[in-house]
Amino acid sequence: MSFLMQHLPILLIAIPLLMAPATILTKAYPGFQKALDIVASLVLLGLSGLLLSTVWDGGITVYEVGEFGKYGIVLVADLLSASMVVLSCLIGCMGLIYSYDYIESKSLNLTYHSLYNLMLAGINGIFLTGDIFNLFVFFEIMLLSSGALIVANETSTVTKISDKMEATMKYIVLNMLGSNVMLIAVASLYASIGSLNMADIALKVRILSEAGTMPWHIYAIGLLFIIVFGGKAAVFPLHYWLPDVHPTAPSPISAMLSGVIIKIGAYGILRILFVIFAPLKGVFGPIILVMALITVGLGATAAIGQTDVKRLLAYSSVSQIGYVFLGFGMGAIAYEAGEIAGAVLIIAASFVYLVNHALAKSMLFLTSGGIIHKAETRDMRKMGGMVDSSPVMAATFLVGAMSIGGVPPMGGFISKFMLFDAGLKSQFYLPIGIALVFAIFTLFYMFRGWILIFWGARDPQYGEYSHHGLSLLMVGPIVVLAVLVFILGIYAEPILGIANTIALQVMDPNPYIDAVLTRVIR
Amino acid sequence: MTTVITKTVAKICLMVDMLYSIDLLLIGGNRPGGGFIGGVLCACGIGLIYVAYGYEDIKKIWNPDWHSWFGYGLLFASITALSPLLAGHNYFRSAFDIRPIELMGYEVGELELVSSMFFDLGVYFVVVGGLLFIVTKVGTDKVKDPEGGQ
Amino acid sequence: MNNTLLALTISLLFGMGTFLILRRDIMKVIIGFGIVSHAVNLYIVASGVFSEGKVPILEHGEHVNQGLVYNDNLANLAAGIVGPTTTAPYTEFVDPLVQALVLTAIVIGLATTAFILTLAYRIYEEYGTTDVQELRRLWG
Numbered sequence: 001m002s003f004l005m006q007h008l009p010i011l012l013i014a015i016p017l018l019m020a021p022a023t024i025l026t027k028a029y030p031g032f033q034k035a036l037d038i039v040a041s042l043v044l045l046g047l048s049g050l051l052l053s054t055v056w057d058g059g060i061t062v063y064e065v066g067e068f069g070k071y072g073i074v075l076v077a078d079l080l081s082a083s084m085v086v087l088s089c090l091i092g093c094m095g096l097i098y099s100y101d102y103i104e105s106k107s108l109n110l111t112y113h114s115l116y117n118l119m120l121a122g123i124n125g126i127f128l129t130g131d132i133f134n135l136f137v138f139f140e141i142m143l144l145s146s147g148a149l150i151v152a153n154e155t156s157t158v159t160k161i162s163d164k165m166e167a168t169m170k171y172i173v174l175n176m177l178g179s180n181v182m183l184i185a186v187a188s189l190y191a192s193i194g195s196l197n198m199a200d201i202a203l204k205v206r207i208l209s210e211a212g213t214m215p216w217h218i219y220a221i222g223l224l225f226i227i228v229f230g231g232k233a234a235v236f237p238l239h240y241w242l243p244d245v246h247p248t249a250p251s252p253i254s255a256m257l258s259g260v261i262i263k264i265g266a267y268g269i270l271r272i273l274f275v276i277f278a279p280l281k282g283v284f285g286p287i288i289l290v291m292a293l294i295t296v297g298l299g300a301t302a303a304i305g306q307t308d309v310k311r312l313l314a315y316s317s318v319s320q321i322g323y324v325f326l327g328f329g330m331g332a333i334a335y336e337a338g339e340i341a342g343a344v345l346i347i348a349a350s351f352v353y354l355v356n357h358a359l360a361k362s363m364l365f366l367t368s369g370g371i372i373h374k375a376e377t378r379d380m381r382k383m384g385g386m387v388d389s390s391p392v393m394a395a396t397f398l399v400g401a402m403s404i405g406g407v408p409p410m411g412g413f414i415s416k417f418m419l420f421d422a423g424l425k426s427q428f429y430l431p432i433g434i435a436l437v438f439a440i441f442t443l444f445y446m447f448r449g450w451i452l453i454f455w456g457a458r459d460p461q462y463g464e465y466s467h468h469g470l471s472l473l474m475v476g477p478i479v480v481l482a483v484l485v486f487i488l489g490i491y492a493e494p495i496l497g498i499a500n501t502i503a504l505q506v507m508d509p510n511p512y513i514d515a516v517l518t519r520v521i522r
Numbered sequence: 523m524t525t526v527i528t529k530t531v532a533k534i535c536l537m538v539d540m541l542y543s544i545d546l547l548l549i550g551g552n553r554p555g556g557g558f559i560g561g562v563l564c565a566c567g568i569g570l571i572y573v574a575y576g577y578e579d580i581k582k583i584w585n586p587d588w589h590s591w592f593g594y595g596l597l598f599a600s601i602t603a604l605s606p607l608l609a610g611h612n613y614f615r616s617a618f619d620i621r622p623i624e625l626m627g628y629e630v631g632e633l634e635l636v637s638s639m640f641f642d643l644g645v646y647f648v649v650v651g652g653l654l655f656i657v658t659k660v661g662t663d664k665v666k667d668p669e670g671g672q
Numbered sequence: 673m674n675n676t677l678l679a680l681t682i683s684l685l686f687g688m689g690t691f692l693i694l695r696r697d698i699m700k701v702i703i704g705f706g707i708v709s710h711a712v713n714l715y716i717v718a719s720g721v722f723s724e725g726k727v728p729i730l731e732h733g734e735h736v737n738q739g740l741v742y743n744d745n746l747a748n749l750a751a752g753i754v755g756p757t758t759t760a761p762y763t764e765f766v767d768p769l770v771q772a773l774v775l776t777a778i779v780i781g782l783a784t785t786a787f788i789l790t791l792a793y794r795i796y797e798e799y800g801t802t803d804v805q806e807l808r809r810l811w812g
Binding site for chain 3: 133137140143144147148151161162165166168169172173176177179180183184186187188190191196
Binding site: 003007010014017018020021022024025063064065066067110114 | 589590592593594595596597600601603604607611612613614615616
C-alpha cells in the first residue's frame with residue numbers, strides 16, 4: 001500500500017503508457033485485448049479516486065520523476081489536478097466501454113485502443129505535471145493521439161471518411177499553430193525567468209512584481225498563453241474549428257473532446273494565469289471576460305439554427321465553455337478589486353460549472369451516438385417520435401438537456417445558479433445580464449433538439465428506425481453518467497466543498513509553491 | 523523498377539547506414555546521438571531499399587510487421603521506465619556504472635554501462651517501426667482516379 | 673553582430689513560414705509549418721547562449737561537486753536581473769537545457785509532420801486535390 005501511495009501520481013500516466021503497447025501486441029486476441037483494456041481503465045479510475053482522497057486528506061502531493069534533484073521534472077497533484085484527473089478517468093472509462101459496440105472492429109483491434117490509452121496518458125499528464133515544458137510535451141501526445149482517433153471508423157456509415165479527414169486537418173493545423181505559439185511562450189518564459197518549474201516561476205514572478213521590476217515581456221507571454229489555451233478551449237476568435245471537429249469524430253471521441261479536452265484550456269488558464277502569473281490577474285481578467293461573453297453569445301446563437309444533432313451539441317459546447325471562462329474573467333477582476341471572498345465564490349462556481357458541463361455534455365454525445373445508430377442520419381428534421389422505440393435514450397437526453405439548460409433538479413441548475421449568484425454578489429450586472437439572456441437561448445435550443453428527435457412522428461419517407469436495440473455496453477455508460485448528473489443536482493455538497501477549496505488554492509498559490517520548492521530532494 | 527546504379531548504391535548505403543545508426547544508438551549516453559536519431563537513420567536505410575527494389579519484391583524476402591515493432595519498442599521503453607519502481611526508486615530513474623575492461627591482467631579500457639540505454643533501444647524500435655509503418659502503408663495504396671475511374 | 677544575424681534569420685524564417693501557411697495548397701501549408709517550427713527551434717537555441725559557445729559536456733574525470741551551477745539568487749532577481757545566469761567557473765558554456773528542449777521539440781515536430789503528411793496524402797486520395805478552396809464539404 002505504501003508503494004502505491006508513494007508512486008500514485010506517476011501510475012496515472014504510466015499505466016496508460018504501458019497499456020498502449022500491450023494493446024498493440026495483443027491485437028491478435030481481440031477478446032483478451034478488450035478485457036485487459038477495460039480492467040486497466042477501471043484500475044485507473046480507482047487510482048484517480050484514491051489520488052483525490054489522498055490530496056483531500058493529506059494536502060498537495062509532489063512526485064519527482066527521475067530523481068534529478070532540484071531541476072528535474074516534478075508531478076504536482078493539488079486538488080485542482082486531482083479532480084480534473086478523476087473527471088478524465090471517469091469519462092475515459094465510460095467512453096472506452098461505449099466504444100466496443102460503436103467502433104468498427106478492424107479499427108478497434110488495430111489502433112483504437114493504443115491511441116485511446118496514449119490520449120488518456122497525455123490528458124492525465126497535462127493535469128498532473130508541474131513543469132511547463134513537460135506540459136507542452138503532454139499537449140502534443142494528446143493532440144496527435146486525439147487527431148488520429150477522430151478519423152477512426154464507426155460501424156455506422158453516417159459520417160463520411162472524407163469529412164473526418166477534412167475536420168482532422170483543421171484540428172491538427174490549428175493546434176500545430178497553437179503548439180508553436182506555446183513553444184515560443186515557454187522559451188521566452190525560460191529566457192526571462194530562468195526556470196521551467198511552475199512553482200519556481202510563480203515565486204520569481206511574484207518577487208519581480210513586489211520589487212516593481214516586472215519586465216514588459218512577461219505580459220506578452222501571458223497573452224500568448226491566452227491564445228494557446230483559448231485555442232484549445234475554443235474561445236471566441238479561435239472557436240471555428242470545434243463545430244467541424246466534434247460532430248465528425250466518433251461519438252465516444254466526441255465525448256472525450258467535448259468533455260475533457262476542451263476543459264484542458266480552462267485548466268491551463270487556471271494554472272498558468274492564476275497560479276503562475278498570479279500578480280497579473282488584473283491585466284488578463286477583462287480580456288478573458290470580453291472573449292467569454294462573445295463566445296457565450298456566438299455559440300448559443302449559432303446552436304439555435306442547427307439541424308445536425310452533433311453540430312448542435314458542438315455549438316452548445318462553445319457556448320458553455322464561454323460560461324466557464326466568464327467565471328474566470330469575473331473572478332480575476334473581482335480579485336483585483338480586492339473582493340477576495342467574492343472572487344473565491346466565482347471561481348468555485350465556474351469549477352462546478354466545468355464539472356457539470358463535462359459530465360452532461362459527454363453523456364449527451366454518447367446518447368447522440370445511440371440516436372445516430374437508430375436513425376442512420378444526423379439530421380434532426382429527419383427524426384421524430386423516437387421516444388417510443390428508445391425510452392432510455394429519451395430519458396437520458398432529457399436529463400442532459402435539462403442539465404445544460406439549467407432546469408432545477410439537475411447539476412446544471414446548481415452550477416448556473418451559483419455562477420450568476422456569485423457574479424451578482426460582486427456586482428457584475430452587465431455580464432450576468434448578457435449571460436442570462438443566452439441561458440434562455442440555451443434552454444430553447446436544447447429543448448428544440450429534444451422535441452425534434454423524440455416527439456411527434458417520423459416522416460415515413462425517411463424509413464423506419466432500425467429495430468435492433470442498443471447493447472448494454474452502449475446503454476450502461478450513458479445511464480451511469482446520467483445518474484451522476486442527476487446526483488450532482490440533488491446532492492451537490494461534496495462537489496461544492498471541493499470547488500471551494502480549489503478556488504482558495506487557485507487564489508492563493510503559496511501552498512503550491514511551498515509544497516514544490518520545500519520538498520525533500522533525494 | 524529503378525536503375526542498376528540505384529540498386530547497387532542502395533545496398534552499399536544500407537550497410538554503412540545500419541552500422542552508423544547502431545553506433546549512434548550506442549554512444550547516445552554522453553555524446554550527440556541516441557535512440558531517436560539512430561532509428562531515423564535505420565528507417566531511412568530500409569526505406570531506400572524499398573524505393574530501390576520496390577516494396578512488392580522486398581516483401582517476398584523479408585516482411586516484418588512494423589506495427590508490432592512499434593508496439594515492442596514502446597513496451598520495452600515503458601517497462602524500462604517502470605523498472606526503477608521495483609528497486610524502490612522513482613519512475614525514470616537511471617543508473618550508471620563504469621567497469622574497467624581487463625585483458626590478461628592489464629587494463630585496456632573501460633566500459634560505461636548506462637541503464638537509460640534500454641530506454642534508447644525502445645525509442646529506436648518505436649521510431650523504426652512507426653516510420654516504416656507509415657512508409658509501407660502509404661507506399662502500397664493506389665491513388666484512386668479522381669475523375670471516377672477504377 | 674552574430675546576434676543580429678541570428679535574429680534576422682529567425683525573423684526571415686518566420687516570415688517565409690507564415691507566407692507559406694497562408695497559401696491555398698495543403699502541401700505548402702505543411703512546408704510552412706516545417707519552416708515555422710525550425711524558426712521556433714532556432715529561437716529557443718538563441719535564448720541559451722551566454723557568452724562563449726563551449727559544449728556543455730564535462731569530460732571524464734571532470735566531475736562537478738559544487739552542486740548548483742545556475743545562479744538562484746532571488747535578491748538578484750528583485751534588482752531586475754532576469755533570465756538564466758551562470759556563476760563564475762561556468763560562464764563559457766552554453767545552456768544545455770535549451771538544447772534538450774530543442775531536441776524534444778524536433779522529435780515532436782517529426783511526429784506531427786509525419787501524421788499531417790499522411791493525412792494530406794489520404795485527403796488527396798479521397799478528394800483528388802490538395803487545394804483548400806475545393807475541400808468544402810464541411811462549409812456552411
